[in-house]
Structure formats: C-alpha cells, structure tokens
Amino acid sequence: MKNLKEGVVVSGVGIVTPLKPFMKVDDFWNALCSGEDAIKRMSLPMLDTGRKWLMAGIDQSSFADDISLENKLQFIAEKALCMAMKDANLRECQNAGLSIGTVLGNVLVKEKRLIESKKQKTIYDYERESLSYVTSYLAAKYNLNGPSITISTACASGTDAIGIAARKIMAGKADLMIAGGIDVLSDFAIIGFHILQAITEEKVRPFDKNRTGLAPGEGAAFVVLESEKHASHRGAKVYGKVMGYASRADANHLTGPHREGRGLADAMNQAISEHNLKPREINYINAHGTGTVYNDLMETKAIKKVFGKAAYDIPISSTKSMLGHSFGAAGAIEAICCLLSIKNKIVHPTINFNERDAECDLDYVPNIARHHIVNIAMSLSAGFGGQNSAIIFGKT
Amino acid sequence: MEKLVLTGVGLVTPMGIGKEQFWNNIINGTSGIKRLTKFSTIHETYGGEISDFNFDVYISDGRFRRAADISKYTLVAVNLAISDAGVKTLNDKDTALVAGITHGALNYAQVFHRALVMDGADNISPIHFSDSVLNAPAGNVSIGFDIKGPVYTLVGGATTALKAVMLASQMLRTGEVDKSIVVSSDELNELSLYCYSRLGINTLSEGSGALLIEKEGKITETTPYCYISSTASQFNPSNPDIALYDVINQCLAKANISLKDIDLVMTDSYIPDKLCLNDIPAGCIIPLAGNAFSLTVMWHIILSSLAIKNGAIPKAIIKNKVLLPDYLRNVLVYSTEESGIASAIILSKYL
Numbered sequence: 001m002k003n004l005k006e007g008v009v010v011s012g013v014g015i016v017t018p019l020k021p022f023m024k025v026d027d028f029w030n031a032l033c034s035g036e037d038a039i040k041r042m043s044l045p046m047l048d049t050g051r052k053w054l055m056a057g058i059d060q061s062s063f064a065d066d067i068s069l070e071n072k073l074q075f076i077a078e079k080a081l082c083m084a085m086k087d088a089n090l091r092e093c094q095n096a097g098l099s100i101g102t103v104l105g106n107v108l109v110k111e112k113r114l115i116e117s118k119k120q121k122t123i124y125d126y127e128r129e130s131l132s133y134v135t136s137y138l139a140a141k142y143n144l145n146g147p148s149i150t151i152s153t154a155c156a157s158g159t160d161a162i163g164i165a166a167r168k169i170m171a172g173k174a175d176l177m178i179a180g181g182i183d184v185l186s187d188f189a190i191i192g193f194h195i196l197q198a199i200t201e202e203k204v205r206p207f208d209k210n211r212t213g214l215a216p217g218e219g220a221a222f223v224v225l226e227s228e229k230h231a232s233h234r235g236a237k238v239y240g241k242v243m244g245y246a247s248r249a250d251a252n253h254l255t256g257p258h259r260e261g262r263g264l265a266d267a268m269n270q271a272i273s274e275h276n277l278k279p280r281e282i283n284y285i286n287a288h289g290t291g292t293v294y295n296d297l298m299e300t301k302a303i304k305k306v307f308g309k310a311a312y313d314i315p316i317s318s319t320k321s322m323l324g325h326s327f328g329a330a331g332a333i334e335a336i337c338c339l340l341s342i343k344n345k346i347v348h349p350t351i352n353f354n355e356r357d358a359e360c361d362l363d364y365v366p367n368i369a370r371h372h373i374v375n376i377a378m379s380l381s382a383g384f385g386g387q388n389s390a391i392i393f394g395k396t
Numbered sequence: 397m398e399k400l401v402l403t404g405v406g407l408v409t410p411m412g413i414g415k416e417q418f419w420n421n422i423i424n425g426t427s428g429i430k431r432l433t434k435f436s437t438i439h440e441t442y443g444g445e446i447s448d449f450n451f452d453v454y455i456s457d458g459r460f461r462r463a464a465d466i467s468k469y470t471l472v473a474v475n476l477a478i479s480d481a482g483v484k485t486l487n488d489k490d491t492a493l494v495a496g497i498t499h500g501a502l503n504y505a506q507v508f509h510r511a512l513v514m515d516g517a518d519n520i521s522p523i524h525f526s527d528s529v530l531n532a533p534a535g536n537v538s539i540g541f542d543i544k545g546p547v548y549t550l551v552g553g554a555t556t557a558l559k560a561v562m563l564a565s566q567m568l569r570t571g572e573v574d575k576s577i578v579v580s581s582d583e584l585n586e587l588s589l590y591c592y593s594r595l596g597i598n599t600l601s602e603g604s605g606a607l608l609i610e611k612e613g614k615i616t617e618t619t620p621y622c623y624i625s626s627t628a629s630q631f632n633p634s635n636p637d638i639a640l641y642d643v644i645n646q647c648l649a650k651a652n653i654s655l656k657d658i659d660l661v662m663t664d665s666y667i668p669d670k671l672c673l674n675d676i677p678a679g680c681i682i683p684l685a686g687n688a689f690s691l692t693v694m695w696h697i698i699l700s701s702l703a704i705k706n707g708a709i710p711k712a713i714i715k716n717k718v719l720l721p722d723y724l725r726n727v728l729v730y731s732t733e734e735s736g737i738a739s740a741i742i743l744s745k746y747l
Binding site for chain 1: 505525538539542547556559563595
C-alpha cells in the first residue's frame with residue numbers, strides 16, 4: 001500500500017453485549033475469560049410463535065430505563081459509543097468521524113411495519129427506519145463532523161467499519177474516527193438463518209466435531225481510532241496499533257462460504273502484507289467461528305493455507321461460542337477481544353468444545369482461557385455475499 | 397498524485413437501458429415517468445418504473461434469474477459499464493466494487509415478513525432472506541463477474557453514491573486495486589411510496605447506475621469520459637449550508653480551479669444563494685426520471701460524464717434560466733442530506 005500517511009492506534013474501546021451489559025469492559029472481559037455462556041432460549045423479538053430459539057439477547061432487566069424494542073439499537077449503540085469516548089478520555093476533536101457497520105440497522109422499526117404490512121405513517125418513523133439513521137444521530141449528537149460512513153457488508157460489517165475508518169486516518173482524511181458495529185436481534189435474522197438451517201438446537205460448539213450451527217446474538221461495540229501523531233500529541237493511552245486490514249470476496253455463493261476459504265485466505269494474506277508482516281509474527285487469531293459446519297471447516301482450511309504448519313501453534317478462539325453471532329456487531333466485538341488479549345496477556349476460550357474434528361485440528365483454546373503474551377492478533381470475519389475481512393492489531 | 401479517469405458507464409433507468417437510450421431521451425427531454433404498474437394495490441401513482449426490462453438479454457447466467465429486482469438492475473448496469481470500458485476480463489483480485497444503496501430489496505423483505513405472518517417460519521423461500529440483505533446486490537455482482545477484491549456496500553441517503561465514489565477512488569490512489577467499479581441501485585416499494593408522498597416526494601424511481609474508474613496511467617482499452625478531479629464530503633448537522641460551502645470549496649481547491657471554471661452544476665438539492673452558483677447552468681434529472689436518492693446522484697455523475705464527452709449540456713434538465721455555454725470543461729455534482737451531510741465531486745474534460 002502506498003500513499004498512506006499515518007499510523008493508526010486504538011485509544012478507547014466500548015462494548016455492550018449480552019454478557020455483563022452496560023458494565024465495565026473489564027467485567028465483560030472477565031466473564032468472557034471465565035467461559036460464561038450468554039446463549040439461552042428466548043422468544044422472537046416481534047412475533048410470538050410460542051417457540052423458543054437459542055440466542056444471546058441483552059436481558060431486558062439490564063436496561064436502566066424502559067426501552068422499547070424500536071429504540072433498543074440506538075440505545076445500546078450510544079452506550080457503547082460513550083464508553084469508548086470516555087475510555088479514550090476524548091474531549092473536543094476537530095476532525096473526527098464516525099464509521100458504523102450494521103447488517104440490519106434499526107430493523108425492528110422496519111420489521112414492525114412489514115409484519116403489520118403497514119404504510120409508514122410518520123416522518124420520524126421513516127427517518128428511523130433508514131439504515132444510516134443511528135450513524136447520523138450519533139454523529140450529530142457527539143459533534144463528529146468528519147467522514148460519516150454506514151457500511152453493510154453482512155457479518156463482516158463491524159470489521160470493515162473499523163478497517164475503512166483506519167484507512168481514512170491513514171489517508172489523512174481524518175485525525176480520529178470512532179468505528180464499530182451494531183445490530184439487534186430481529187425476527188428477520190433469526191428466521192432467516194433458521195430457513196438456511198444455520199441455527200443450532202443445541203449448544204454453539206465452534207470447531208467441535210459435533211457442531212450444529214450458530215445462535216443469533218446482538219450487541220454494539222466501538223473503538224476510538226486516531227493517528228499516532230494525534231494520540232501522542234494528546235497523551236492518549238493506547239491499546240494497540242492497526243497493523244493491517246483487508247477485505248476480499250469469495251465470488252462464489254451468496255450465503256455459503258467458499259469451501260476452501262479462498263476469500264478469507266486472500267484477506268489474511270493481504271492484511272499481513274500491508275505492513276510487511278510475516279505470518280509467523282501473528283500469535284493469536286480471533287476466528288469468525290460461528291459454529292456452522294461449513295464456516296468452521298472453511299476457516300480452518302484458510303488459516304492453514306496462510307500459516308502452513310505454524311497454524312498449529314497459534315491459539316484461535318471463537319467469541320461467538322459465548323456471545324452468539326451478533327451480525328454487524330460481531331467483527332467490532334471480536335476486534336476488541338483482540339485488543340484486550342494484547343492488553344491482558346490472556347486469550348479467551350472457545351466453550352462447549354468437547355470432541356475434536358479430524359479436519360478442524362488447530363488449537364482452538366478449548367473451554368479454558370489461557371495466559372498468552374499476544375504481540376500481534378488477527379480478527380477474522382466472513383459473511384453473506386462472499387464477504388471476508390481480516391484486521392490485525394499489534395502492540396505499540 | 398496519479399489522475400483517476402472514468403472509463404465505463406452502465407445504466408438501467410426509466411428513460412432507457414444503456415447510455416445511448418438514456419442520453420437520447422435526456423437530449424430530447426423524453427420523460428421516463430409513467431403510471432406505476434408494478435403494484436396492484438396502488439392506483440394512480442406515477443414514478444420512474446423500469447418496464448420492458450428483459451434481464452436475460454443482458455445476463456445469461458441462470459443463477460440470478462430469481463434475484464430481487466435491485467440485484468438484477470445492478471448486474472445489468474455493471475455488465476454494461478464493463479463492456480463500455482472495453483474491459484474483456486477483470487483481474488479479479490485487483491478490482492474493487494463499491495455499492496451505494498438507499499433502500500435495498502424492500503420487496504423481498506416484504507414478501508419474507510408476509511410469509512412469516514401468514515404461512516409460518518418454515519414456509520419462507522430462502523431467497524427472500526438472502527436477497528433482502530443490503531449487500532446482496534454487490535454480492536451478486538461479485539459472483540457474476542468474479543470480482544475477488546474488496547467489495548463494500550455503503551448505505552444511506554442521496555450522498556451515498558458520492559461516498560462510494562470517494563471510497564473507490566481512495567482504494568485506487570493507495571494502490572490497493574487497479575480498477576474500481578461503483579454502482580448505485582434501488583427498487584420501488586409500495587409500502588414506502590405512501591410515506592414519501594407525505595414527505596412531499598411524489599415521484600420515486602428505480603434502476604441502477606454503474607461506472608468504472610481507473611488510473612489514467614493504466615488504461616489501454618478506451619478513451620476515458622472524464623477525469624475525476626476531486627471529491628469531498630462533510631457533516632455539519634448544525635449548519636448544512638456551511639458543510640456544502642466547505643465541500644465545494646474543498647473540491648475546487650483540490651481540482652486547482654475556481655468557480656468560474658465550472659460550466660455545469662448537477663444537483664438533486666437546493667442551491668443556496670451564498671454559494672454564488674446561480675450564474676452557472678444547474679441541472680437535475682428528477683423531473684424526467686423521478687427521485688431514487690443515492691441512485692439519482694449516480695445518474696447525475698454518469699449524465700455529467702456523458703455531457704463532457706459529448707461536449708453538450710442537455711437543455712431539458714436545466715432548471716435555471718442562464719445562457720448555456722457551448723463548451724464543457726468541468727462539472728460539479730453535489731448532494732446534501734437533511735441530517736447535515738454534504739458531498740461533492742468535480743468531473744473534468746479528458747485531455
């Protein structure tokens with residue numbers, strides 16, 4: 001890559017997930033490292049069909065106020081954004097932008113209308129239904145006058161939002177960007193994955209021989225990205241440096257991954273080469289790790305393709321084993337997990353891992369967290385449309 | 397910095413499919429607005445509906461026959477843009493695709509929810525889920541044309557097409573890719589028409605517009621339409637006029653020209669007096685094609701590039717009473733959103 005002027009660091013993180021929602025990032029991290037499972041049986045958010053589905057939802061009782069379903073996304077997004085800004089000790093910033101990845105946006109507003117087959121009645125509802133509504137709302141409220149981006153690259157949205165934001169800073173388009181992913185549980189996503197036979201009826205067991213699928217989840221996560229110069233000038237604490245990012249397409253199938261992980265391997269190779277890293281320098285991978293038969297096998301093959309024999313020495317964990325798959329938020333949550341692994345020198349486990357799959361034979365950090373000095377971590381995401389993204393963070 | 401050029405355009409519009417039909421209808425002032433026939437429940441509603449559209453004529457790949465309309469429009473527009481640029485094969489990993497979408501496949505989403513309510517969760521066609529997802533049009537194009545580079549879908553209002561061009565240009569400038577395809581698409585939806593009529597937007601539209609951007613030094617196949625001289629975007633919710641003023645000035649500065657060098661302004665937005673644009677011909681395609689938000693802005697970009705290449709400003713789209721120059725060097729395309737976002741691009745004559 002040429003013409004990229006600035007190095008980019010992460011100076012703040014904020015996260016709202018079904019695990020310890022609205023609590024400190026350390027509480028979330030400790031719960032994750034303890035292997036707490038946030039996935040349970042719940043009803044659909046909108047339609048009461050009498051059936052319970054396995055999913056990871058933010059417990060309604062954890063909301064301080066009585067939040068309607070339609071306001072939930074905006075609420076958790078704002079909470080996570082504020083956490084990140086506070087964590088970064090952010091005050092005024094002249095050239096700050098906002099980049100949000102989401103698959104469904106404020107889907108519940110639209111979903112309610114579609115289920116009831118109603119015409120939009122108010123301008124306010126129309127505005128809220130827009131996928132970019134939360135971006136505009138947060139940018140206006142927090143005076144983020146720089147680049148404003150809403151990106152929807154399926155389940156890679158959170159990763160791409162961060163990657164594109166980092167590129168904006170590298171290209172000198174902004175000094176600081178707040179970037180992340182947001183999504184909430186919706187009937188559309190739950191039923192959609194059900195008809196694709198991707199939802200499990202048992203535990204989520206990424207990379208396990210007996211894995212049977214994913215559990216939908218929800219959440220919001222943001223990182224504060226800034227140029228090294230900007231962070232240094234204001235004396236910001238730094239979690240890590242962005243050391244590579246790439247997006248590559250499978251060009252294969254709209255809903256299924258390329259069986260050999262072609263696009264994901266391309267994304268990893270491109271991200272690794274961006275800062276002239278060697279594959280062996282990466283010593284932690286946060287996998288996409290959904291728990292579906294095809295994703296986990298494809299991902300394992302892609303990692304082996306890129307890292308060769310060294311793949312067996314890299315701890316790989318699946319955050320989704322505990323939090324479910326939070327779609328647009330997932331990549332941002334998992335990016336933060338990488339940063340927390342670097343900071344805390346510990347990698348969280350892949351839970352519910354009972355039996356080794358002959359083809360998924362890497363080190364998935366089964367069931368118990370592990371002390372591990374993480375120098376350079378890579379987070380992987382894949383999604384519908386053949387989307388694949390890899391982002392790399394390293395110690396500064 | 398190496399110059400970027402626009403080398404191919406593709407259009408699916410209510411005023412015709414392909415650049416020739418589109419341009420001829422623009423020149424002749426032929427409107428694409430007609431009574432909508434897509435929705436049996438809607439009476440006496442007019443808009444820019446895509447009719448007489450035979451997908452199989454343009455795309456022979458059977459995998460996309462059941463795709464949502466928005467995906468079909470996108471596939472055809474991209475196909476036309478690639479052919480127009482004379483590109484025989486895309487070097488798959490060195491090509492980026494950036495889509496700018498405002499609404500997406502609302503009709504399939506509506507079918508999905510209707511089936512969920514009426515028939516239950518087990519009786520929904522998977523395609524009504526997979527093709528409803530916002531990045532499905534871009535995903536289908538990636539599959540259809542074997543594009544294995546970065547594929548992004550940006551979502552939002554009218555400025556989204558300009559942001560898509562900016563992202564695509566950035567990837568070219570940083571050397572990440574050699575070619576960038578930018579596409580904007582949308583489809584009409586009956587449940588949304590009502591709301592827009594309440595907002596005072598009565599004539600909506602659908603279709604797609606695609607363009608191919610390359611580095612000037614790398615082109616071999618064709619003569620470009622124009623240079624992409626500069627782009628800018630800004631967000632100022634407290635004063636959208638200032639955002640617009642700033643992005644236009646940024647664009648002029650980056651292009652190293654002044655306002656007097658702009659021969660045509662294309663915009664779907666208002667023209668504040670402060671901007672001193674009133675002496676420049678200002679065009680808008682909405683009266684002829686209807687409003688499709690991000691897609692409208694993409695059509696403005698394509699129309700401007702056609703005008704530059706043809707050296708003619710189509711009178712039918714000009715909304716102010718000024719003398720039209722007999723030359724066309726630089727066109728300013730801009731758009732604003734109520735939220736306070738303003739984005740702009742300057743296209744310049746290829747020399």
